[in-house]
Amino acid sequence: MNATAQARRLAVSPYARRLARERALPLETLRGSGPDGRILAADVLSFVPVAAAVSPDSDASLVAPAIAAPRIAAFAASVALGALRDLLAALESSGHVFDVDDVLPRAVGRAFHETPDARAGDNAVALELAGGQAVVATVPEPPLTALRATRLAALADSRDEAQEPAALSLRLLAAGDIRPMAMPLLPGRSMRLAVSLGMAGDHAECLLTVDAASVGEDAAAAWLSALKSAIEQPLRLFV
């Protein structure tokens, strides 16, 4: 699904919209049964929160924070990891060991490169680690080995570079099979990418939260689309 389609307006009947508002249900989690997917009152009334998750097989879905701060926009995507896992396995067999965690900062850098509109000042990425943040530059693009080394070192010495400038903070959730729905922005970061790796390891649920005042909605959606594309066709990340 391209960025335009992701940003497309939801068709919701006025009554359904009212019912959802009264129940604090995010319309984006509902499946519309009306013409062209229009969400109807019946869709809201029959909504069961557990059943809300879109099937993991769907390649993308839209998720918004249930309680949205006025300046927040959020975009979600399911990203298939099969190709990346295969590639990492092949590299491992040739002696080059990388984790998905190491590849993500590079994919983030590539996404910034492809969608300069989404760039809000600095291109650096803050990796959210157990003890704090580790900031890595994306321009010029550091080698994967350097990224991995930086991450591992930061984990070891618990340094915190939260005061260092960075456009985006990257958070990995290890909870498994949980779709992030709303994540606050961290101070000084106009974007935050939360990635939840599925138990089966075949996909990741990504939530991109942006400060709407700094990053346009279309640009943010396009950025996420570029990220998804980069991870799902991972060969390019290694050249």
Next chain:
Amino acid sequence: MSAARAREDSRSASNLPDRKILLDLFERMVLLRRFESIAQIACRKGETPGFLHLYIGEEATGVGVCAHLRPTDWVTSTHRGHGHALAKGADPGRVMAELFGKADGICGGRGGTMHLYDRSVGLFGTNGIVAAGIGHAVGIGMSARQQGRDDIGVAFFGDGAANHGGFHEALNFAAVQRAPAVFICENNLYATATPLKSITLNPEIASKAASYGMPGVAVDGNDVFAVWLAMKEATERARAGKGPTLIEAKTYRTVGHHEGDPVIGSYRTQEELDAWIKRDPIDMFRKKLIEEYGIADAEALAAIETRIEKVVEQALTFARNSPEPDPSTVRLHVFADPINPPAALKPRAVGETRMQGWLEAVRDGIAEEMRADPAILYFGEGTGERGGSFAHTKNLWQEFGAERMVDTPISEQGFTAAAVGASATGARTVSDLMFADFAFETAGQIFLQAAKLRYMTSGLMSAPMVVRVGAGALRSSGPHHSGIYHPVFAHMPGLIVCVPSTPADAKGLMKTALRAGDPVIMLEPKALFAAKGEVPVGEHFVPFGVARIARAGADISIVAAGQMVQRALEAAEVLAGEGIEAEVIDPRTIMPLDIDTIVASVRKTHRLLIVDEAWAMCGLGGEIAQAINELAFDELDAPPGRLHTAPTSHPFAPVLERAMLVDTARIAQGARDVMSGRPPVPDHWYTVGLKSTAPAKPAPAPVKALPPAPPVQSPAASGDDEPVTMPFGDLTVSEGTVIKWLKAVGDPVREGELIAEIETDKAVVEIEAPVSGTLAAIDQPVGAVVPMGGRIGGIKK
């Protein structure tokens, strides 16, 4: 009486009226002249909004006529009517304030120069519409007569109006009714700028009276005493019940058509103007008073003029100092407040009902009201002794007589104007136009006069009349007898529009209408004239603006009025079989529209379909759907749908007419479409034809001709005999009762021989043998009620 004769009479001193009368004529003419001169200056300064048509030069006519009138007589006037208002006694200050559009004006600033009304002095109104007031005067006179007074109605109009249908219709109706009325044509030679001689081959307007069998006299309209004499005789005739008179006053305006228009223009000459200025009515009368009658000297007359000068200066000051009307009052005086008469608002005890046909129920309602209010007059074509084209006034003439059940000429404009005039002056009127389509023959009286009267007068006057028509499609009534047009009427502020759907509502709304304060358009669907229903016995009023929930349901609201209500109920039954419970709302009155009931229903069902017999463009469907957008947007779970009669004239061929009308199946499908979130998409905008690239649709397969199905299934034919049937006849009759069989089973019959009689609401129908043979079967015995087209027996050849 000729002008020459009038002058001769005036010379005879013994014939002269009281000196005071003569001096009053002079004073009043001076008042009119000075008032207009001051108004002219104010207009030039821009102090009056809009422009003025000044009466300068014509004062003798208005003054000579009005000198005979009481405050309880009424005059109707023209666009050039300030003089009539003042001559009839309206306060100069308040008239001037009205010209200024001020709060203290005689109409509170809502009327203005061409819409001056004053109930207190009998001023029915200057009028922006040529000839519109002539018929009002007829009704005013008939109203006074019905109320037992000898007051009269007097119409002023110009030479231009004498070529207008309103003139012909009003004079003819007045003459045949011997209406206590006088018609004053102020012939100033030009209809705006068109010379009279260029637009008629008979410019002697007084002679036109002969066409209507009434006296017509021409007088010198600049000679106030000649006018006074002619009017004296006409007034006496009218008051004595001898009927109306036409007076042609030959006069001249010595100013332009309106202030700012050139005095001579391209249509008059300086010589002509100079000649008339020499015959100035005030100068001529001053000279006569001094030199001929010798009843006043120049100083005495100058003193009068000085006094009047002060009066008009005070009027000007009064107008200037009067406040502007309060803008927050702009919405007042459109309808009576409250819009319903007290009787209609009384809580109703549910009492006895009885099964009645539509026409009978409404007749009962009218008869009850006519018994209760002796001032109700009923005007209609054939609604007198004949009982109406639909038998809808049957027996009323017998009970109430020709004076009240007035049989009119086919002059919709004339008698509807009379209905306006009568209803505004103490009577109540029904103007029965037979078919809704015919209302357009008198559209001006309905829209421009009746509807606006309350507003123009800031609530001081109103026209509580009922326009009664058979409306809507019914069995090939064709392009000129099938319309219903309620959105057209409802568009006009000031009109109440009723479209009942049951005999009970028809009676109740008619009774409410006959007690209401405003003009009511009563559109009775002809298709329902043969309908029957339970009707409350006796006093039964249905208030305006209160919808009826014809069927309760939770899934979709269907709004339908008139004959569409039954179709919607049928569709609701079909839908119920599919698990869809439709709520059917019958608004009963289109204006006022009970939008609250519709909103409450949509809050319950969250879906809406409007079904309406009128057309879609600017129609009820769009109106109600948009109202729901505005009032209950958050309640909608699907876009509202609308179904209207196809945007064509009403075709004659039954197969075409069926294709045009909304039927039960289309309503059911429309409801399903709304339920599925895809309401029917109309195409009444006719934009496709504007796009040359629109692909031509393949020609549809020819429609197979279907025999018209009788409305009710005939009893099963017995054997192969030739059926004897109740013939299709009058549009509004659906059934009849067998009252006689002249033959028994087994009797031989000849083709064309009378074999049975069936009585309908309107007539006894003789049933003839369709073929020669033997009467083989009598399916419907005496007393049986037979639907039209239904079989009553059979003949074996």
